[in-house]
Amino acid sequence: MDTLTPRQSAIWQFIRDYQAEAGFPPSRAEIARHFAFRSINAVTGHLEALARKGAIELAPDIPRGIRLLDLDRHDAAPPGLPLIGEVAAGSPLLAEQNIQRHCPVDAALFRPRADYLLRVTGQSMRDAGILDGDWLAVHATREARSGQVVVARVGHEVTVKRLWRQGGRLELRAAHPDFADIVPDADTQQVEIEGIVVGLIRADVS
Amino acid sequence: MDTLTPRQSAIWQFIRDYQAEAGFPPSRAEIARHFAFRSINAVTGHLEALARKGAIELAPDIPRGIRLLDLDRHDAAPPGLPLIGEVAAGSPLLAEQNIQRHCPVDAALFRPRADYLLRVTGQSMRDAGILDGDWLAVHATREARSGQVVVARVGHEVTVKRLWRQGGRLELRAAHPDFADIVPDADTQQVEIEGIVVGLIRADVS
DNA sequence: TCGAATACTGTCATTATATACAGTATTGCA
């Protein structure tokens, strides 16, 4: 199918929202009113374009005879949170290549809102109740307070540690006696906060 | 709400099926045609009865302005998993009184399927990565293998422990040095397995 | 520089549709 123009996409989404709210599709007049069109035929044109592109189906001569298609593409993105496993060196966390699949979890389950799930490798946060194989719900932000568990990028590696600020200096501490803390030298080692951990999902408890 | 008559229920279902098929609700004429009514007003009467009983909502003067309600009764249960907090002594875990709310989590996320979420109180399973305040995804079953983390009812109390079978004898072991294991005496203390823990959700990581 | 697609405004005829009003028959309940 062809790509939708921004306008067409907006109309598609309005129909979806109206449908969810009312239980039936909007009339063309209602769509026109919402977009402040003076002419209803502006809507007709868009609907015909949407039908031609396969985004909707129009039932002729039937009031509100609009059927939404292409649910997977327009439907609030793939539902759930993107699941990130191995992170390719140097690539942004949310790069397509890192997303394994989407997990049917409500982002609003966590506060603040979770943006993605990150797979934990290793036992370095064991004493914080974070085990190997767990999925961490991460809120993507650069700002983290001292004491929070964060996702950080140290050099080319992505790691999960507890953040401490000691006199203007960052410290990334593991939660396991066998693992050494990371005290990056601001000059040589580049540390970037990728997000804060706001939740955890464990799918296999053995 | 009042109960629907068989005729009303049939009409409700036809509207649901038509809606799913077409993407929009049927007109009254179409409903009449399907049920071989000679008069469209027969449908109007039924729709008014359905609206009065809370099974649908009618948008006045709007063609096909039918909104289906009561989805939970006719369709699927409330989405997500029931969330169980404090358990009233002696009551079944899934009793209404114990269900705090429903959590938008896909039951199929866990293997085997999760039936409910149970709030963890205390630190007795700390070394298994299960912390105070976590939500455990529980698969309701009476059968558990040795080594699995289970939800068990000991007397009137519900507890989460790791199950071990030692020569035909049950043992419920905590995962924290400060907590004693439970070795129930089969004669005096009644132990029932309520389910096995198949997953974990932690909503606040501090 | 031509045409096609997008993005509208404006008018009008036709029909799809809801709804009011007037009936008939049956059932169950008080």
Added chain:
DNA sequence: TGCAATACTGTATATAATGACAGTATTCGA
């Protein structure tokens, strides 16, 4: 016995809504 709810038929009307036709302006690729 009477009343309300169910379950329809039949006629009529106002309007909700689609769709056809006629325009204008802009953008973008060939």
